Amino acid sequence: MTDTLLPISTTIDIEIPFQDIDAMEIVWHGNYPRYLEIARCALLDCIEYDYPRMRDSGYAWPIIDMRIKYIKPLHFKQRICVCATLTEFENRLKIEFLITDAHTGEKLSKAYSIQVAVDMRTKEMCFVSPPLLREKLVDYQQKKMALNQPPATGLLS
Numbered sequence: 001m002t003d004t005l006l007p008i009s010t011t012i013d014i015e016i017p018f019q020d021i022d023a024m025e026i027v028w029h030g031n032y033p034r035y036l037e038i039a040r041c042a043l044l045d046c047i048e049y050d051y052p053r054m055r056d057s058g059y060a061w062p063i064i065d066m067r068i069k070y071i072k073p074l075h076f077k078q079r080i081c082v083c084a085t086l087t088e089f090e091n092r093l094k095i096e097f098l099i100t101d102a103h104t105g106e107k108l109s110k111a112y113s114i115q116v117a118v119d120m121r122t123k124e125m126c127f128v129s130p131p132l133l134r135e136k137l138v139d140y141q142q143k144k145m146a147l148n149q150p151p152a153t154g155l156l157s
Contacts, residue, residue: 003089003090004141005134005137005141006086006088006137007085007086007087008046008047008085008086008140009043009084009085009086010042010083010084011039011081011082011083012038012039012042012081012082012084014038015079015080016074016075016076016077016079017076018076020074020076021075021076025075025076026073026075027074027075029068029070032070032099032109032111033068035080035099036066036068036084036111039083039084040095043084043085043086043095046140047137047139048139048140049132049133049136055120058119058120058121059117059118059120059130060117060118061115061116061118062116062118063115064092064115064116065112065113066111066113067111068109068110068111069109069110070109071108071109071110072107072109074099074108074109078101078102079101080099080100080101080102081099081100081102082097082099083097083098083099084096084097085097085098089129089133090128091116091127091128092114092117092129093113093115093116093129093133094113094114095112095115096111097109097110097111097112097113
C-alpha cells in the first residue's frame with residue numbers, strides 16, 4: 001500500500017569543518033551521525049514535529065537502529081548536501097539519508113535511521129505511532145498544496 005503522505009524530503013548543505021578531519025585527512029567516520037542529525041532536525045522542522053514538540057506531546061523518539069554506508073570519503077572544506085527523506089511513519093519513523101557532493105552531485109554516503117515512539121509517562125514503547133504524527137504529516141501536505149507546490153518535495157520555503 002502506498003501512503004500519499006510520503007515521502008517527505010529536505011536537503012541541507014554543510015561545509016566540512018577542520019575539526020571533523022582525522023589523521024588520514026578525511027572526515028572521521030564518527031562525525032557522519034552528526035551530519036545526519038542536522039538533516040533529521042531540518043526534516044522534523046518541516047513537519048512541525050521537532051524534538052521539543054515530540055516531548056511536549058508526551059513521546060520520546062529514541063533511535064533504535066542506524067546504518068551508514070561509506071561510499072567515498074569526505075574532505076576538509078568540501079561542501080556536501082545531506083538529503084533526509086521520511087519513508088515510514090505508521091509504526092516507526094524511518095528516515096533515509098543520502099550525502100552527495102554539493103558541486104558534482106556524486107554520491108558519497110547513504111544511511112538510514114529508525115526511531116520509535118516511547119510514551120514518556122509509562123516508559124513503554126508504542127507499536128503504533130501516535131495519531132499526532134499523522135496529523136502533522138497531513139498538515140504539511142495540505143500546506144504544500146496550498147502553496148501550489150508538489151507534495152512531498154521538501155521545505156515549505
